[in-house]
Amino acid sequence: MAPEETPDATPAQTPARSHPYDNALSLEALRGLAHPMRIQIMNELSDFGPLTASGLAERLGESSGATSYHLRQLAKHNLIVEEEGKGSARERWWKMAPGGVTIGSxxxxxxxxxxxxxxxxxxxxxxxxxxxxxxxxRYGLDVLGTEWSEASTLSTAHLQLNQEQLAEFGREYHLLGERLRAKWGKTEGDRELAPGERRVQVQFNAFPLIDGNEQ
Structure with missing residues (x-):
């Protein structure tokens, strides 16, 4: 299984890894993350940036006590960090830890x-x-208008590759992301949005198809 990273992972912020699993979660941290609400919290922080326990509670339809507890557990494993210079002792802001999350070692x-x-x-x-x-x-065209829809890309391609070529494809994809982030100066994933910017999620999946007869 190839390593999986959260969409907010920012390899450009860290030194180049000699092996794709160098920063993969330990078993203890992995088990600490493996709770549905904690994964939901990580998704919200990754997709939309820093949030408070009460903000997360509102977004997820949970109590602030529940989100506070799970935030503390995530922080215990260094999966999230507090946003410095923002909030107060009673209302703390949390964000993804630098470097994102890699699993699957x-x-x-x-x-x-x-x-x-x-x-x-x-x-x-x-x-x-x-x-x-x-x-x-469902909502993109109505909320964002035609310009953002036209700037977006939804693409599926099929290739015939061996294992080494599939692994190289994934490495080249990550290198492209690093190069473009450096070109645009977008290495700080949780900074305030500049005029005209929106949070953007990049979805990329490359995997061998399993025929129904193989299951």
Whole structure:
């Protein structure tokens, strides 16, 4: 299984990794994240930037006590950090930790607990990506107008690749993201939006198809 990263992962902020799993979550951190509400919280922070416990509670339809508890658990594993210079002792702002989140290392997949946690997180991430895409397809034109719709790209391609070529495809994709972020000066994922900017989610999936007869 190739490493999975949250959409907010920003490799340009950190030194180049010698191996794609160098920054993968440990089993302890992976199990700490593997809770549906914690994954939802991570999705909200990744997709929309810093939020408070009460802000998350409103977005997720939960109590602020519940979101506060899960925020503390995420912070315990250094998955999120407090936004410095913002908020107060009673109302703290939280954001994704620099570098994003990578899961799926061979070490964690070698254990039943690690595999179960990885599969749960992967499913929740995939469902969130689908929700975001469906919201854009349903409301994007009315909310954003034709210019943003025309600037967006929805693309599916099929290639015939061997394992090495598929891995190279993924590496080239990440390098392209790093190069464009550096070109545009967009290495700070949680900074305030400049005029004309919106939060943008990039969805990219490259995987071998499994025929129904193979299952």
């Amino acid at each position: 061979p070490e964690t997949l070698a254990t039943p607990a690690g595999r179960e946690a990885t599969e749960l997180i992967s499913r929740e991430w995939a469902q969130n990506n689908e929700r975001r895409l469906n919201a854009f397809l």
